[in-house]
Amino acid sequence: MGRLKRWADQTIGSLLVLDTLLTYIFLYLPIGVLILYSFSASRYALVWGGFSLDAYRRLLTDPEIVSALLNSVIVATSATALATVLGTALALALERARIRWRGSIEAFVYLPIVIPEIVMAVGLLLFFAQVLRPLVSTVGLGISPPLAVIAGHITFSISYVMVVVRARLRDLDKSLEEAALDLGATPWQVVRRVTLPLLAPAIISGALLAFTLSLDDFYVTYFATTGGSGFKTLPLYLYALQGRAAIPPQMNAVASLMLVASLMLIALALLVQRRSYSRRA
């Protein structure tokens, strides 16, 4: 009996280890292959041709890549800045102000996180084409593709910033704000001198999250630039690359670099948040 049980335990134990191993392989092998192939010397992305840094070297000289990278950074920076301001304001309003129908308003703010991104993208396309463009053209203005992309990125980033900031705001001891009021601060001074400084870690990590999402976004960018404007961010550039008959190896290098950048941003966001918590304890 004892031997049978031990045998069963051992078998189950090994099976669990195997399962874990397979899961990790399943999750990370494609990424590993991507990184490996980004160091390939071959002229084709999908062929291994020995180790080389050619793909990376080519990145710096390819004007298309440089312009896509620049576009991505401009879009992500502007969208993040605006989404952070709006998302933080929204979190403050939802958590601190007396609002009617708070529940419904909240649900609408969370919605962009859960609805399929493609739906959002199609919606934005329609909105730009049928509502916004005709509207601004009546006052003699136009919406350039970058502006449309930035606006689109802001719409989904706000929700993420709001969620992160709000979680921290809910933890924030209300008596701190009361103490500031009590000491003669006006409500605006309370926000500036007490609430915002204490929220800073959450605001920063919300912004980093928005930045990462913006860098990574494909759907919204693709649909917002429909009409062949030629405006490309990195994800759109990669998508265009894979459509070619012979996929150049830069694709792997760009993707690898985006992976590293995203990981670094997320790590930074976590670090900022953890530091703030340890300081509070």
Added chain:
Amino acid sequence: MDEFSVELHEISKRFGQTTVVERISLRIRSGEFFSLLGPSGCGKTTTLRIIAGFESPDSGELLINGKLATHTPPQERDVNLVFQNYALFPHLTVEQNVAFGLEMQKLPRAQIRERVGKALELVRLSGLGARLPHQLSGGQQQRVALARALVTEPSVLLLDEPLGALDFKLRQEMQLELKRLQRDLKITFLYVTHDQEEALKMSDRLAVMHQGRVLQIGPPQEIYERPATRFVADFIGESNFLEGRVVHTAGRRAVVQIGPLQTNVFSDTPLQLHQRVTLALRPERIQLCLPDAGNGTWTGLVEELIYIGKETRYRVRLSPEITVTVSSPGASNGITVGERVGLTWDPQSLRPIEEYSA
């Protein structure tokens, strides 16, 4: 200077269905150490928050320094609150915390620095100005909170159980220190506590609160010696309650029959013949004497005896229905369980009280 720092007239506050504060009227004199004493949930903290401006009363009027302030925003009230959890700004140093109120008043830098220095000196924290709150002990944080609230020289300082989080020794120390500060600065202190000993020790006057109402207001001695209601007699210190009927009256003196026992009672308002009455008698005001001594003493059997160091507590059965608790300083001096003892007391200690039905 006005005679009263804070006046509440018929203040009421409801949260949803529950009435937290019910028609409270208080007048707190300038320069007075006034306590709101009551069990948790009695409405004392809500009353304090109404005065600070964080809650708005449903009805009634609030005056601060003689001026109507019922709906004045908190930042415009000449009162500062010391929070129960201190509410120190965690991102600011001790100095910056204390300077906060002065900066809001837009005082010149040099003056702020000077007054912050003085305030820290006052609470004996000079030298710790550059620390962050989390680098301080609980007692030190408490002092920073005090300095921060005092530095703007408000006419009233509100304190919400400020010593609740401190250990016993530190608490005793801070009680003395608060009292010293209040005397030196001549600021009105409005102190909220559930600790009756603390309230008795520190206050010039106190109000006992229960279920949103004020039951009695007076100096500590009056509250302790002449509790108006059963709740006050029970909550502050400890009391034996004896239910009886008046069988004889002669001016302020009355004779009350309690079961088989009789006793003389002196009361401020004359009792009516045949009236039912509840008498309160504090355990430490009863002395043990020889049994069957006559002269209005009672005799009973010691049922239980507990020695707790500074005093010994006896449970004495006087009749099948009546037992009283007696406490006397020191050890039991040879008295044992089962022994017959006599009980005697100063007639002034036996107080008729109102029944307060909750």
